[in-house]
Each structure stands twice: as C-alpha cells, then as structure tokens.
Amino acid sequence: xxxxxxxxxxxxxxxxxxxxxxAIFLQSCPFQCWxxxxxxxxxxxxxxxxxxxxxxxxxxxxxxxxxxxxxSACTQCDTxxxxxxxxxxxxxxxxxxxxxxxxxxxxxxxIRGITLSGGECMNxxxxxxxxxxxxxxxxxxxxxxxxxxxxxxxxxxxxxxxDGVMLDVKAVNPEFHxxxxxxxxxxxxxxxxxxxxxxxxxxxxxVVLPGYDAHNRETIIYVAEHVKxxxxxxxxxYRPYGVRKEGLEKLGIxxxxxxxxxxxxxxxxxxxxxxxxxx
Amino acid sequence: MPNAYEIITDTLLTYxxxxxxxxxxxxxxxxxxxxxxxxxKAIEEGDICxxxxxxxxxxxxxxxxxxxxxxxxxxxxxxLDPPNDxxxxxxxxxxxxxxxxxxxxxxxxxxxxxxxxxxxxTDEKEAEKAIGLFLLNIDRTLNDSFVHANIGxxxxxxxRLILRQTEKLQTAIPNLTLKYDPELTSDEFAxxxxxxxxxxxxxxxxxxxxxxxxxxERYVIASCYNGLRLGxxxxxxxxxxxxNIAKRAVSIDQFMNEILPHYVDLMNExxxxxxxxxxxxxxxxxxxxLVKEGFLNQKDFIxxxxxxxLAECCNTLMHVxxxxxxxxxxxxxxxxxxxxxxxxxxxxAKHKAPYSENSGDxxxxxxxxxxxKDGPDSSPGCxxxxxSEPEIYKQIKHSTRFHKxxxxxxxxxxxxxxxxxxxxxxxxxxxxxxLNSGMRYxxxxxxxxxxxxxTGYLVKKSEIAKLDRKEAVMNDASVLGQGSRDxxxxxxxxxxx
Numbered sequence: 001x002x003x004x005x006x007x008x009x010x011x012x013x014x015x016x017x018x019x020x021x022x023a024i025f026l027q028s029c030p031f032q033c034w035x036x037x038x039x040x041x042x043x044x045x046x047x048x049x050x051x052x053x054x055x056x057x058x059x060x061x062x063x064x065x066x067x068x069x070x071x072s073a074c075t076q077c078d079t080x081x082x083x084x085x086x087x088x089x090x091x092x093x094x095x096x097x098x099x100x101x102x103x104x105x106x107x108x109x110x111i112r113g114i115t116l117s118g119g120e121c122m123n124x125x126x127x128x129x130x131x132x133x134x135x136x137x138x139x140x141x142x143x144x145x146x147x148x149x150x151x152x153x154x155x156x157x158x159x160x161x162x163d164g165v166m167l168d169v170k171a172v173n174p175e176f177h178x179x180x181x182x183x184x185x186x187x188x189x190x191x192x193x194x195x196x197x198x199x200x201x202x203x204x205x206x207v208v209l210p211g212y213d214a215h216n217r218e219t220i221i222y223v224a225e226h227v228k229x230x231x232x233x234x235x236x237x238y239r240p241y242g243v244r245k246e247g248l249e250k251l252g253i254x255x256x257x258x259x260x261x262x263x264x265x266x267x268x269x270x271x272x273x274x275x276x277x278x279x
Numbered sequence: 280m281p282n283a284y285e286i287i288t289d290t291l292l293t294y295x296x297x298x299x300x301x302x303x304x305x306x307x308x309x310x311x312x313x314x315x316x317x318x319x320k321a322i323e324e325g326d327i328c329x330x331x332x333x334x335x336x337x338x339x340x341x342x343x344x345x346x347x348x349x350x351x352x353x354x355x356x357x358x359l360d361p362p363n364d365x366x367x368x369x370x371x372x373x374x375x376x377x378x379x380x381x382x383x384x385x386x387x388x389x390x391x392x393x394x395x396x397x398x399x400x401t402d403e404k405e406a407e408k409a410i411g412l413f414l415l416n417i418d419r420t421l422n423d424s425f426v427h428a429n430i431g432x433x434x435x436x437x438x439r440l441i442l443r444q445t446e447k448l449q450t451a452i453p454n455l456t457l458k459y460d461p462e463l464t465s466d467e468f469a470x471x472x473x474x475x476x477x478x479x480x481x482x483x484x485x486x487x488x489x490x491x492x493x494x495x496e497r498y499v500i501a502s503c504y505n506g507l508r509l510g511x512x513x514x515x516x517x518x519x520x521x522x523n524i525a526k527r528a529v530s531i532d533q534f535m536n537e538i539l540p541h542y543v544d545l546m547n548e549x550x551x552x553x554x555x556x557x558x559x560x561x562x563x564x565x566x567x568x569l570v571k572e573g574f575l576n577q578k579d580f581i582x583x584x585x586x587x588x589l590a591e592c593c594n595t596l597m598h599v600x601x602x603x604x605x606x607x608x609x610x611x612x613x614x615x616x617x618x619x620x621x622x623x624x625x626x627x628a629k630h631k632a633p634y635s636e637n638s639g640d641x642x643x644x645x646x647x648x649x650x651x652k653d654g655p656d657s658s659p660g661c662x663x664x665x666x667s668e669p670e671i672y673k674q675i676k677h678s679t680r681f682h683k684x685x686x687x688x689x690x691x692x693x694x695x696x697x698x699x700x701x702x703x704x705x706x707x708x709x710x711x712x713x714l715n716s717g718m719r720y721x722x723x724x725x726x727x728x729x730x731x732x733x734t735g736y737l738v739k740k741s742e743i744a745k746l747d748r749k750e751a752v753m754n755d756a757s758v759l760g761q762g763s764r765d766x767x768x769x770x771x772x773x774x775x776x
Binding site for chain 2: 011018021107109110
C-alpha cells in the first residue's frame with residue numbers, strides 16, 4: 001500500500017480547480033522558487049528538533065530521535081514553520097491510500113472533484129495513482145497541480161485516471177528558470193507539449209514577477225502561442241506574503257499593478273490565447 | 280409586555296410599531312380561552328413559549344394566499360380587475376399585500392414572484408424597472424423581515440430580473456427563497472442565485488424535491504423558512520424550550536417517559552384551544568375576503584409544533600459542559616438528539632389535531648429559530664451552538680440527520696468569506712450535495728456584507744447601528760437582530776474560508 005506525507009488537506013476549496021473540491025497538499029518539492037508562498041512544503045523534516053523547544057503550546061516532542069506533532073494540542077500558530085531552517089514542517093501526517101480514501105469519502109457528496117497538489121505531488125506518483133483509481137470510480141474529477149518537474153509521459157497509467165494537469169510554467173528562459181527554481185525547465189516545457197497532445201492540460205499558471213518584464217513577456221508569449229485557445233491561462237500576481245527572505249531580496253515587497261497585469265493579459269491574448277484570467 | 284404609556288412614549292418605536300404593540304396589549308386583556316394553569320406556569324417558567332401570539336387569535340399566524348387567483352380573476356373585495364401588464368400586476372400585488380394579515384400584521388408570504396410576473400414581461404428593460412420599483416416598495420412599506428417571497432425552481436426571465444434587482448437594492452426585505460431542484464433548475468440560475476446570496480444574504484435554497492414529497496407541488500416557504508401549503512398557512516406556533524425542560528430531568532428515561540409527554544400534552548391542548556376558537560368563533564374563516572374569494576382554504580392550514588434548544592437539551596442530559604465536546608461533535612450525543620426528535624414526533628403524531636384533515640390530522644414539527652430573549656444557552660431548533668460549529672461538511676451531515684422530521688421548517692446558516700464570491704458554482708456544488716444528502720434548507724451569507732442573516736430572517740447591520748445610536752428604524756425586525764447580536768452572539772458564526 002503506497003503512502004505519502006501530507007502537509008495539509010482542505011476539505012472544501014474553491015480555488016484549486018473547477019467547482020468545490022478537496023485539495024490535498026503533499027510534502028516536498030524539488031523546486032525552490034524565490035516567490036514560494038509555502039516554503040515549509042519544500043523539504044522533508046530532518047528531525048533536528050529546533051522547533052520542539054520553540055513550540056508555545058507544547059505540541060511538539062522529540063521521541064526516539066523523531067519530532068512528533070500532537071495535532072490536538074496545536075493551535076496552528078506556525079511558530080515551528082517560521083523557525084525551521086530547512087524549509088520544512090513538523091506538522092506532516094503520512095496517509096496510505098485507504099486512509100486518504102476515508103477522508104475523501106467523508107466529503108464526497110459536496111465536491112465535484114479532488115486536486116492533488118503540493119509541494120510537488122508528482123514525487124508520489126504511485127500514491128496518486130492509487131487515489132485517482134478509486135476517486136475516478138466514485139465519479140469525481142481528478143486533477144493534478146504540478147510544477148512539471150517530472151515527465152507525465154512516463155506515467156501512462158496515472159494519466160489514464162487523471163482528468164487534467166494544472167501546470168505551472170515558472171519561466172521559459174532556461175538560465176532564468178534555473179536561477180528562479182534551482183532546476184532546469186526542460187521537462188516543464190516538454191510536459192506543456194505532451195499534456196496538450198494528450199488533451200490533459202487543464203490550465204497553465206504563470207506568476208508575473210515585478211522587475212522582470214522581459215522574462216514575464218517571454219514566458220507569456222511562449223505559453224500563449226502553444227496553448228492558443230485550447231487551454232486557460234492564469235496570470236498570478238506576485239504577492240510577497242509568506243515569501244522567504246531570499247525571495248524578498250530579489251522580488252521586493254510590492255505587487256505588480258492592476259494596469260501592469262492587464263497589459264500582460266492583453267499580451268497573452270495578442271499571442272493567440274483566448275481564455276486568460278488575472279488572479 | 281410594556282404598558283400603553285411606555286409604548287406611547289418610546290422614541291425607538293415608529294408610529295406603526297406603536298399601533299401593533301397597542302393592539303397586542305388590548306388583545307391580551309381578553310380571558311375567553313380558558314388556558315390550562317399548568318400551561319401558563321410552563322410559560323412563566325420558560326419551558327414553553329407562545330411567541331407572543333396574543334390571548335385571542337383573530338387570524339392564523341401565517342397566511343399564504345394563492346396570488347395566482349388575483350392575476351387570473353382579480354378581487355371583488357379589493358375592486359381589482361385581472362392585471363394586463365407588468366405595471367398593473369405589480370400594483371395589484373402591492374395593493375393586496377396591504378390586506379393580507381399575519382401575526383406580525385405584515386404578509387409573511389408574497390407569492391412565487393417569478394411565476395406570477397413572468398407572463399407579463401414583454402420588454403425586458405421595462406420589466407426590470409417595474410420589478411425594481413416593486414421590490415423597493417416592498418422593502419419600504421412592508422417593514423418586517425418575515426415578509427418572504429419565492430422564486431424557482433424553473434429558470435425564468437422574471438426570476439433573473441428579481442435576482443438582479445435584489446443584488447442592486449441590497450435590502451433586508453423581502454426574505455427570498457429559491458425552490459431548488461438540480462433537475463429542474465439550471466446550473467446557471469443556481470449559480471446566479473448563489474452569487475446574489477453571497478452579496479445580499481438571499482435567496483436561501485429550499486430542497487424542492489423534499490418539500491414536494493411532503494406537501495405536493497402546492498407549497499410555499501414563508502416567514503423565516505416555514506414550509507406551508509399554498510392557499511393555506513400555519514394556524515399557530517408555540518414552542519417547547521427543550522434546553523430548559525431538560526434541566527428538570529433526573530435521567531434520560533424520565534425525560535423521555537414523563538417530562539417530554541407532559542409538555543407535549545400541554546402544547547397540544549393549547550394548540551387545540553386556539554385552532555378551535557380560530558375556526559369556530561373568530562370571524563376570519565367566515566367573512567375574510569381571502570377565504571370568501573378562494574385565496575385561502577381553511578383545510579390547508581397546519582398547526583405548527585415548535586421547539587428550540589435541542590443542542591443544550593442533549594448536552595444537559597448527557598452532562599456535557601463544553602459545547603465543543605457535545606452536540607454536533609460527539610456521535611452519542613447526536614444519537615440522543617435523533618432519539619428525542621423521533622420520540623417527540625411519535626408523541627405529537629398520536630394526538631388528533633382539530634381541523635387538520637389535509638395534514639394527516641396531526642401537528643407538524645417546526646424547528647424554531649429562536650428569539651433574541653432566548654439568550655446564548657438556547658440554540659435555534661436542532662442547530663449546533665454558534666461558536667461551536669464544526670467544519671462545514673460535518674455541520675451539513677449533522678443537519679441532515681434532523682431535517683426530515685420538520686416539514687414546516689428547519690434550516691441551517693453558513694457564513695462564507697469573500698473568496699467564494701468569485702466561484703458561486705463551487706458553492707452550488709456544496710448546496711447540491713447538502714440537499715441530496717437530506718438537508719431541507721440552506722442559507723448562506725458573506726461575513727463582510729451589510730445585509731446578513733441573523734437566525735432565519737435578514738437585517739441590515741447599518742440599521743442596527745442606527746438603533747445603537749437610539750434612532751428609530753423602519754424594519755421592526757432590526758430590534759430583534761440587535762437583541763440576537765447582543766444576547767446570543769448571532770453575528771459570530773464560524774466563517775468558511
């Protein structure tokens with residue numbers, strides 16, 4: 001039975017795909033984006049114990065060399081996350097497929113589908129396939145929210161039970177992508193083409209970065225020319241909330257203006273896209 | 280009850296509110312109906328509440344006229360011919376509303392407005408203006424939040440114009456319900472309704488299939504969320520205060536076998552007395568034009584057996600002191616709640632109710648929403664106490680265990696944050712799921728809006744602020760909202776993010 005570390009489950013989410021959905025966030029991500037809003041999802045806990053002594057609610061304990069989280073004592077003050085030097089969280093729960101299916105069954109009548117997100121959920125493809133195989137049978141729509149680090153074409157069985165992928169394209173320029181995320185974008189761009197061909201590209205998300213106009217333009221034009229009118233593009237406004245120091249130093253604390261965002265939307269439309277929204 | 284001098288010198292009351300209060304004072308000097316001293320004692324001790332219906336009923340509590348008759352035949356008494364266009368139709372309705380009584384003196388049911396008005400629409404722009412003025416007139420002249428209109432289940436242009444103007448006007452009156460059936464109501468119309476609900480706290484969603492299975496097609500939603508027969512209404516509505524009654528019990532067995540039956544008997548006797556008087560002696564069913572012209576049929580009235588405070592009742596009987604650990608959170612406490620309601624339903628069903636031949640000769644249960652004087656230790660009907668609500672899906676599932684027992688009204692309210700305004704279709708997913716799971720009535724509102732839902736009715740926060748500044752306001756329910764805010768934390772529901 002496959003299992004995965006879960007950072008968070010949102011039983012009712014209206015922002016992780018169409019309609020009301022359960023969104024499941026799996027822990028760990030190969031990318032380390034400057035603007036990551038949830039840096040505590042990047043790495044697995046190394047059980048250093050630094051958070052244990054800082055917890056004001058005595059909800060963390062070091063037992064047999066492992067940090068153990070007591071969810072009922074936790075007040076969700078997030079002191080542990082702020083203090084963690086490893087971009088991780090002690091508040092991770094491992095679920096196997098059966099356990100996760102019990103959680104999903106509880107809300108099944110009220111949701112249109114589920115979204116597996118992260119972190120980078122594609123770090124756990126077997127777990128995902130196990131979940132989707134069952135949720136698909138229940139008539140639920142099954143979406144993946146991914147940074148495109150792993151090639152979807154290598155997981156044909158998973159793709160059979162997946163209705164679509166919401167793909168982040170962080171940057172098209174390879175060097176800039178490397179700086180921005182600490183990884184190359186070769187697979188991301190291949191996934192963009194592969195998913196389009198498979199008919200499994202649900203939407204593409206691009207974060208508009210302040211002070212990087214040339215890169216913003218290059219990425220938007222590339223994506224729009226590829227997806228044309230087939231797929232929705234979401235232009236996400238950079239927001240400094242939750243961004244760690246390293247990112248703030250590069251991107252600052254101000255957001256792109258509504259006017260700027262609208263001009264990028266127009267650019268996408270001029271480049272062939274027809275469904276472009278600003279968030 | 281304040282005396283005449285107090286009513287007449289109260290600067291917080293409008294003229295109309297003074298007239299209503301003085302009439303009640305006069306009515307209550309009558310001693311014709313020999314109410315049981317035990318019943319009076321139960322009222323004084325807070326075990327039963329008569330909801331201030333007055334000593335001698337001269338009209339049923341809730342009246343739901345069949346306004347279609349006005350559209351088709353006009354009214355001899357009102358000297359109105361059948362209307363020919365949207366202006367005549369809205370004008371005829373406004374005239375008739377003035378002549379539809381109720382416990383509040385205002386009409387608690389305004390009709391299936393979309394069905395009534397849709398045939399008169401020839402020009403969309405003109406119709407929208409007429410409907411906008413009509414809704415404005417209702418808000419400014421029928422100054423009571425229990426005034427209630429219905430739309431749906433079918434998607435009509437009139438329905439859309441009503442929703443559009445409702446959103447534009449941002450008024451607390453009228454209360455509005457969408458009769459919702461995913462098979463009859465388009466997704467688009469449901470989404471539009473959800474979107475208006477997030478901006479104006481209305482319409483609420485009624486489980487159309489469920490109501491039709493109990494009442495047939497001819498049902499209405501009136502007042503707060505009361506299911507009643509079209510062309511009929513509710514005779515009377517007293518309520519058991521289960522939270523207080525439970526304190527008298529030494530054990531669950533004694534509560535079930537002695538205490539509950541005793542109070543059910545008192546309620547039944549009281550309801551019998553009032554309904555007998557209303558039908559046999561008062562002039563209403565003999566001479567009122569609504570009856571004579573067929574807008575109402577006495578046989579379609581129902582006696583409503585109300586209750587409040589099931590949550591606190593269960594917690595008391597199970598010795599739960601922390602409301603976050605009891606009713607709504609612990610399955611054994613919830614199971615007791617279901618057992619109590621089943622038992623109560625059986626007790627009520629055993630009694631042969633007078634003049635209830637179309638209602639199976641019985642009184643029908645109603646989960647009353649509470650009144651401001653109930654205070655924080657008495658939750659509405661079968662609801663989980665405010666401040667102790669679990670996650671929304673758990674709250675919905677909890678609701679569905681109880682809703683089937685209450686055809687004449689039960690519902691729950693959910694407060695959403697701003698982000699849901701962008702995705703009304705996601706909210707419709709939740710509502711669909713809730714109704715399919717057996718929920719009867721779903722209300723929602725957005726935390727940040729001026730118009731909000733208190734317990735079953737709507738108020739404007741800006742009107743309550745006026746009351747706080749000691750200024751009189753038009754809506755006579757605003758003072759109730761003020762009380763519920765101050766005494767029952769009714770504005771502090773959990774926000775769904």
